[in-house]
Amino acid sequence: MFRYRRVPAGVYPDNDTPAYRSSEKRAPREPPVAIPHTLSETLGPRFGAEALRADANDMTCQVPGGIAQGQRILVHGRVSDEFGRPEAHALVEVWQANAAGRYRHVNDDHDAPLDPYFTGAGQCLTDADGHYAFYTIEPGAYPWGNHANAWRPRHIHFSLFGPAWGSRLVTQMYFPGDPLLPFDPIFMGIADAQARERLVSCFDLARTEPGRALAYRFDIVLRGPAETPWENRS
Amino acid sequence: MSVLTPSQTVGPYFHIGLDWPDAHRLAGDSTPGTPIVLQGRLLDGDGAAVPDAMIEIWQADASGRYGSDAVSGFRGAGRAAVDANGRFAFETVKPGAVSDAHGTQAPHVNVAVFARGLLVHLFTRIYFADESAANAADPVLTCVPAARRETLLARREGDAWVLDIHLQGTHETVFFDV
Ligand SMILES: [Fe+2]
Numbered sequence: 151m152f153r154y155r156r157v158p159a160g161v162y163p164d165n166d167t168p169a170y171r172s173s174e175k176r177a178p179r180e181p182p183v184a185i186p187h188t189l190s191e192t193l194g195p196r197f198g199a200e201a202l203r204a205d206a207n208d209m210t211c212q213v214p215g216g217i218a219q220g221q222r223i224l225v226h227g228r229v230s231d232e233f234g235r236p237e238a239h240a241l242v243e244v245w246q247a248n249a250a251g252r253y254r255h256v257n258d259d260h261d262a263p264l265d266p267y268f269t270g271a272g273q274c275l276t277d278a279d280g281h282y283a284f285y286t287i288e289p290g291a292y293p294w295g296n297h298a299n300a301w302r303p304r305h306i307h308f309s310l311f312g313p314a315w316g317s318r319l320v321t322q323m324y325f326p327g328d329p330l331l332p333f334d335p336i337f338m339g340i341a342d343a344q345a346r347e348r349l350v351s352c353f354d355l356a357r358t359e360p361g362r363a364l365a366y367r368f369d370i371v372l373r374g375p376a377e378t379p380w381e382n383r384s
Numbered sequence: 385m386s387v388l389t390p391s392q393t394v395g396p397y398f399h400i401g402l403d404w405p406d407a408h409r410l411a412g413d414s415t416p417g418t419p420i421v422l423q424g425r426l427l428d429g430d431g432a433a434v435p436d437a438m439i440e441i442w443q444a445d446a447s448g449r450y451g452s453d454a455v456s457g458f459r460g461a462g463r464a465a466v467d468a469n470g471r472f473a474f475e476t477v478k479p480g481a482v483s484d485a486h487g488t489q490a491p492h493v494n495v496a497v498f499a500r501g502l503l504v505h506l507f508t509r510i511y512f513a514d515e516s517a518a519n520a521a522d523p524v525l526t527c528v529p530a531a532r533r534e535t536l537l538a539r540r541e542g543d544a545w546v547l548d549i550h551l552q553g554t555h556e557t558v559f560f561d562v
Pocket residue numbers: 247302305307395
């Protein structure tokens with residue numbers, strides 16, 4: 151029988167992170183109740199090609215009549231589980247602000263221009279070895295109300311399912327050398343510094359496309375089943 | 385040493401990437417089982433509606449089996465963004481009891497809550513108040529202190545099963561370490 155290892159302390163952020171003010175009334179106060187890993191937790195929904203929209207893997211040219219403004223980039227990487235097994239033929243969903251740091255969203259009132267040729271929504275599928283790739287533009291940083299002069303570092307939101315209900319992951323990819331990272335309570339909410347750095351993509355010169363696109367690599371590791379049960383866990 | 389990629393909040397603008405049409409509908413006209421509407425509100429520690437959150441569910445079919453079925457139109461998973469009043473609603477069928485090495489679980493719907501303000505999504509479950517014998521023997525519910533189990537029990541209101549999810553406060557919902 152397969153079993154899942156619990157996420158070690160500090161690797162995922164703690165919802166009770168007072169520096170992130172939106173957590174104040176939303177983070178549960180009671181400790182979570184540990185439950186056995188039944189079929190409900192160790193099976194999970196799978197989404198593949200049937201969920202893919204047309205042109206979703208190139209966010210620079212989704213709107214007829216023009217191309218998105220900003221620095222064109224290729225974002226790619228490998229999705230695997232914590233034992234190195236690829237997440238094959240799996241759906242990757244992404245969304246982001248435009249080059250000026252503005253989301254195409256009714257609640258975003260940041261005084262920066264919308265780009266009529268950029269929706270900010272993308273999707274792609276991993277291949278048989280877990281690799282994914284999509285084109286987009288580098289998002290801008292944007293201000294938010296968390297504290298005085300707060301700015302989110304440039305980021306792309308990612309959503310993945312993995313092999314089980316318990317391996318679901320929503321996260322954010324950051325850019326190397328972003329000076330805003332150490333001031334961001336969402337990024338700094340991850341206690342383990344090495345885990346935090348895994349959210350920072352790497353500039354990938356080998357995958358840049360001459361005259362066309364810079365490239366960043368972002369590998370993603372999800373929870374996966376061990377071949378033998380973990381001790382003292384059920 | 386762990387190599388896992390950490391979680392981050394879904395943020396307030398997840399609708400751009402994650403709002404799929406019809407994702408709240410898990411069953412079609414020819415799906416076997418009892419059609420139900422599963423609904424409720426998401427509330428914060430002040431009892432105020434959380435207007436910018438997403439609920440995902442994952443459940444067995446009426447016979448207790450996981451997985452989607454293109455023939456019957458059953459999709460085992462659903463997703464709904466809450467509305468301005470924190471309301472969510474799913475159209476599905478009542479799940480059957482699930483049996484595995486841990487025993488027989490009472491009919492339940494697995495729930496994940498994503499929101500601005502949550503750096504990691506929250507896992508919980510919805511059980512059904514009319515299944516008292518099955519609920520009493522459920523290997524997950526019995527991990528929960530008896531006084532808090534009612535936070536996981538949906539009640540019937542007309543055609544709907546209703547349960548509010550409280551992120552904090554006196555009625556704080558039980559969330560799971562999965
Ligand atoms: Fe964002």
